[in-house]
Amino acid sequence: MLELYQFELSQYSEKVRLILDYKGLEYRKIEVTPGVGQLELFQKSGQRQVPVLKDGETYICDSTEIAFYLERKYPDRPILPSDPREKGLCLMMEEWADESIGLKGRKAFIGALNKNQNFRTSILPKNTPDFLKTIVGALPGDMLDILGAGIGLGGDAVKDAETGLKQDLEALCLLLQNRPYLVGNAPTLADLTVAALSVLIKFPEGNYLAIPEEFQGKGIPGLGDNSTYEPFFTWRDRLYEQFRQPLTAKDANVDSPPKNIDID
Template sequence: MSMDGERLELHQFPYSHYNEKVRWALDFKSVSHKRISHLPGPHMAAVRKLAGVSETPILRVGGVVVAGSADIIDVIEDHYREPPLYPADAAQRKSALAVQTFFDEEIAPAVRRALFGELLKEPAYLCRMLASEKPLFTRLSYRAMQPAIRQVMRRMMEIDENSVAIARRAIRAGLDHVAAEAGPEGYLAGDRFTVADLAAAALLAPACNPPHPDMEFPQPRPARIDAWLNEWADHPGTAWVRSIYAKHRPQRVLPLRATAD
């Protein structure tokens, strides 16, 4: 697949840690791209038509479509080698990709489940987070659809009191992992920033509220969300996430063009 001269389109949810992984990789490599933001719930038909899946991120390059953050980053790394996200050393590369897989499969679903366990109780704030860049009519319509959408989200994410409690323990395990495994230079796979650090920091970001426009919770925040953030605020893993963002997440944020409903 050639990316030369092709326009890259990232189909995303604005506030999503899996999508943040891809945004970070593209921005880290200064790759020009267009972001197309979908509304969770109404996104289903368009996204399935595009990629045959029900979740974002999806990267379209010309007539080629790639779904899933790990596969997208693999494609980006293959076509834009500098600066590298994969270590040159084979053992370190294997370790970095294993860290990404661990956070993709074990930690990120727990972060999403536990966070939305809180956000679904704040429908107005949830709507503001997910639809803020849409036209007024779309925002109002989405707000009116919230009761039905929240039921679907609760079912799809398997959110209940027990699952959320288990998810919270997994988040703490993820924070424990980065605090314990970061090496002398502060990185998880070798002595420099790699996909391991990007994945862990991006996927833990909703618990750590890093000061970056793409993932920072909008103000004013409901008391429930402040309590959520306070739960993790003093963990050394939270300090690690915020440090990685400060050192390696470019502050350049591309304008979002909301061309999808």
């Protein structure tokens, strides 16, 4: 069985999970403990970050490389169009989403965490030690903002990310007007990437992520709750209903985190 080394709230791990579900492939999730170490997986795969997919004795790193590998190895339900122009648009949009929605979404999400202590602790992995939860919850948002500024995650960076995401979401709403998918008449890697990378902007409706139930369908203030972008999130959630397997269907295939690796 395929094994996915992942972090539950990594959008790039979610991108791989959505592709796996779309292709109907069985896999086991191996949750990792962020920030503790990465020696074991690095020795096996040469990669410290998730997601990493293991197929037999083969390790594939990086969500885009995993997508291309799955398309070659498991061609049923293709995610790359056969038409050259559509394939080009698909690849371009996938790359754009990785570098735009993925990175800016993470910055905006971290900004929301800085402002809400309860939210911060509630989404930590279940196996996080209680003392670490206490420390994380007790940190003042102002301190996190100062610390984040040193690594490009301060208040100004968060505001810039939110501004950029507003333009991205508006563009996506326009692209999806009277169209079922972003490229062509069937789901492609572009659709699956954009949908998955948006989960931190607004969590999907339904039990797809291991988060408290009250967070389902909730999002970053000003983005996830803005009616202007509702057409996009309605499209995204419809895609999830059609192709993403609910979390309960995979409970038996989730391993506790035996690996200590960094997250992407």
